[in-house]
Amino acid sequence: MPQLYIATRKGLWIATSDAARATWTLSEPSFFGTQCHHAVLDPRDGRTLLCASRQWHLGPTVFRSDDLGQTWKEAATPPRFPTGEPRGRAVDHVFWLTPGHASEPGVWYAGTSPKGLFRSDDGGVNWAPVAGFNDHPDQPTWVGSDKDETPDGGKLHSILVDPRDPRHLYLGMSGGGIFESTDRGEDWRPLNWGVAMDFAPPRDDGSEYPFGHDPHCMVQHPSQPDRLWHQNHCGIYRIDRTSPPSATDRWERVGKNMPPEIGDIGFGIATHPRAPDTAWVFPMDGTGNWSRTSPSGKPAVYRTTDGGQSWVRKDAGFPTEQAWWTVKRQALAIDDLAPVGLYLGNTNGELWASDDEGDSFRCLFRHLPHIFAVTVGTPA
Amino acid sequence: MKVVVPSQLRGYTAGQAEVEATGATLDAVFDDLDRRFPGFRFRVIDEQRRLRRHILVFLGEHRTDDLDTPVLGHQTVTIVGALSGG
Numbered sequence: 001m002p003q004l005y006i007a008t009r010k011g012l013w014i015a016t017s018d019a020a021r022a023t024w025t026l027s028e029p030s031f032f033g034t035q036c037h038h039a040v041l042d043p044r045d046g047r048t049l050l051c052a053s054r055q056w057h058l059g060p061t062v063f064r065s066d067d068l069g070q071t072w073k074e075a076a077t078p079p080r081f082p083t084g085e086p087r088g089r090a091v092d093h094v095f096w097l098t099p100g101h102a103s104e105p106g107v108w109y110a111g112t113s114p115k116g117l118f119r120s121d122d123g124g125v126n127w128a129p130v131a132g133f134n135d136h137p138d139q140p141t142w143v144g145s146d147k148d149e150t151p152d153g154g155k156l157h158s159i160l161v162d163p164r165d166p167r168h169l170y171l172g173m174s175g176g177g178i179f180e181s182t183d184r185g186e187d188w189r190p191l192n193w194g195v196a197m198d199f200a201p202p203r204d205d206g207s208e209y210p211f212g213h214d215p216h217c218m219v220q221h222p223s224q225p226d227r228l229w230h231q232n233h234c235g236i237y238r239i240d241r242t243s244p245p246s247a248t249d250r251w252e253r254v255g256k257n258m259p260p261e262i263g264d265i266g267f268g269i270a271t272h273p274r275a276p277d278t279a280w281v282f283p284m285d286g287t288g289n290w291s292r293t294s295p296s297g298k299p300a301v302y303r304t305t306d307g308g309q310s311w312v313r314k315d316a317g318f319p320t321e322q323a324w325w326t327v328k329r330q331a332l333a334i335d336d337l338a339p340v341g342l343y344l345g346n347t348n349g350e351l352w353a354s355d356d357e358g359d360s361f362r363c364l365f366r367h368l369p370h371i372f373a374v375t376v377g378t379p380a
Numbered sequence: 381m382k383v384v385v386p387s388q389l390r391g392y393t394a395g396q397a398e399v400e401a402t403g404a405t406l407d408a409v410f411d412d413l414d415r416r417f418p419g420f421r422f423r424v425i426d427e428q429r430r431l432r433r434h435i436l437v438f439l440g441e442h443r444t445d446d447l448d449t450p451v452l453g454h455q456t457v458t459i460v461g462a463l464s465g466g
Contacts, residue, residue, distance in 0.1 A: 055388055055423075056388075056434060056461075056464040056465035057386075057388050057432065057434040057435055057461040057462070057464055057465075058388055058389070058423035058424065058432065058435075058461075059422055059423045059424070059425075059426060059432050061419070061422070061423065074418075074419045076418070076419075078419075078422060080422065080426075080427040081427050081428075082427070083427050083428060083429065084428070085428075088428050089428075090426035090427050090428050090430065091426070091427070
């Protein structure tokens with residue numbers, strides 16, 4: 001039965017369901033009082049759980065459990081930049097965790113703030129920088145300055161491993177854009193054609209910016225890996241890669257088909273595990289002061305079943321007024337059951353769920369701390 | 381010398397508020413603490429040898445951010461988790 005790994009500003013909680021997803025029980029917190037940015041169960045063994053954590057005073061680290069969160073052991077070598085490196089980077093927090101390819105048990109990737117990519121080959125015990133990205137000669141230009149960062153630091157996120165090829169990797173940076181590698185991280189190239197960048201003036205020569213964009217969250221369809229979706233600071237996008245993947249492949253702004261009064265700004269995005277044309281987003285207010293709350297205080301998921309050509313509002317069960325939610329980029333998750341379950345954690349500490357692919361929602365838990373991330377796992 | 385450990389770090393010291401360590405400099409003291417309590421140092425000092433932003437270190441009553449500061453055996457090293465959080 002699925003479990004939810006609820007990473008919050010003050011600890012990690014694990015929710016476990018019954019077979020029907022009707023009854024959920026909530027664990028006592030792990031890492032209570034610490035900021036937990038992401039907790040992910042390894043789908044390759046259904047036992048190994050990693051959690052990225054820091055404490056207000058203490059530096060960043062990764063904890064590992066091989067008994068589903070009953071006990072934890074800290075990484076012997078957490079993600080860190082080389083001591084004495086010329087740019088003087090130091091990891092502030094580990095933001096993102098991604099299990100490696102099915103053929104590479106024990107491999108994990110981590111994305112950090114400031115923007116860095118790290119890999120572990122031993123199940124998260126020891127981590128090493130991916131020099132091909134962190135020290136790429138163009139990387140300082142890609143990541144930009146501190147003006148290209150979210151308020152608590154830039155983020156390297158959405159590390160994706162092509163299920164057909166462990167050498168083919170994607171990542172996103174806020175800001176910086178989307179990049180891909182076809183040689184297991186030795187070299188990288190931007191993949192942002194077609195993506196708007198409304199926060200920069202048009203280029204003098206009229207060409208598109210090759211990087212510098214602000215993807216918030218990117219997902220890859222598991223059975224049709226050439227299809228990716230991403231929710232950007234400037235819209236909702238879908239891409240269908242050519243074969244072999246070309247650096248000239250273009251994203252299509254399918255968010256232009258969202259209702260104009262709602263817009264296509266948001267943080268998270270999810271795609272159906274079996275239906276590549278189906279995806280869900282949770283729009284937020286990206287007008288005026290960018291409150292990043294539900295537009296008009298009326299939370300709603302929007303679902304497409306036709307590849308983004310149309311979107312349908314799904315709000316049954318949600319408050320109908322005065323609900324000023326923010327759902328962060330890691331806090332919109334799905335399970336792989338039939339029908340698909342959808343889970344949203346908001347910054348007010350509420351965990352909402354749908355067991356009918358978004359047709360209706362109910363609140364599973366409230367009064368948790370500010371939720372950073374929700375992931376779903378199926379224990380072995 | 382004696383090292384006073386703040387509550388945030390006692391998970392590494394089996395709950396002990398005071399521990400013993402050796403070293404001729406603060407840097408060496410933290411290396412020794414890391415040998416005794418694996419993981420301790422990186423939570424307090426980043427990979428570029430900078431004290432974390434909200435960690436204060438005192439030698440006796442004198443605060444220092446310099447890891448090369450000499451430490452004498454009779455001195456007490458006090459680590460403080462300064463104002464932070466919310």
